Amino acid sequence: KQEVTQIPAALSVPEGENLVLNCSFTDSAIYNLQWFRQDPGKGLTSLLLIQSSQREQTSGRLNASLDKSSGRSTLYIAASQPGDSATYLCAGGDYGQNFVFGPGTRLSVLP
Amino acid sequence: GAGVSQSPSNKVTEKGKDVELRCDPISGHTALYWYRQSLGQGLEFLIYFQGNSAPDKSGLPSDRFSAERTGGSVSTLTIQRTQQEDSAVYLCASSSRVAGAPDTQYFGPGTRLTVL
Secondary structure, eight states, X not given: OOOEXXXXXXXXXXXXXXXXXXXXXXXXXXXXXXXXXXXXXXXXXXXXXXXXXOSEEEETTEEEEEETTTTEEEEEEOSOOGGGOEEEEEEEEOTTSOEEEOOOEEEEEEO | OOSOEEEOSEEEEOTTOOEEEEEEOOTTOOEEEEEEEOTTOOEEEEEEEETTSOOBXXXXXXXXXXXXXXXXXXXXXXXXXXXXXXXXXXXEEEEOOBTTBOOOOEEOOOEEEEEO
């Protein structure tokens, strides 16, 4: 059974810093890996999706990588801004179209 | 529509009552998911619909939970004889996935259920 963990659980950084959020999964037969952000009281917004055949995806200041062999994905946020403050969740999807979510990392970017 | 919508946004009910939660997916999306998010917890998968195939109900926590999807569009999640531990935010997502190729999920704003 796939299990997904995220480290750290919470992170507070000053504005402008580059930061890395970590996601680990136990089943390397992952089919894809998605990163989402969740704002308080809101649903999830998809940020990036990496298929198992890919190594990374980029969108603006965000870059996500996937290393199936080590069971890890990282989300890199460049030049962080207060508007980046949110909870970031990763989710591993299998070929059977089931997704397992991590518990999230709560990010605070201080102005 | 512009996105996934859910209703109601908030629901307060008494223990033992039945509740129905509604999800309107993005038009044309064939896949629809229900998740539950308890306070401070990650998302817990409940059920998944793909086109006209039999739904994957493997995540439903008990037989008090059921869901249906009519006409391949709107879905209703029903919780019978609600318990206090059912209190959570129930999130719906849809995707335009083709068979065997998982696609980006788009989430609704959720329904916050409180069982007193």
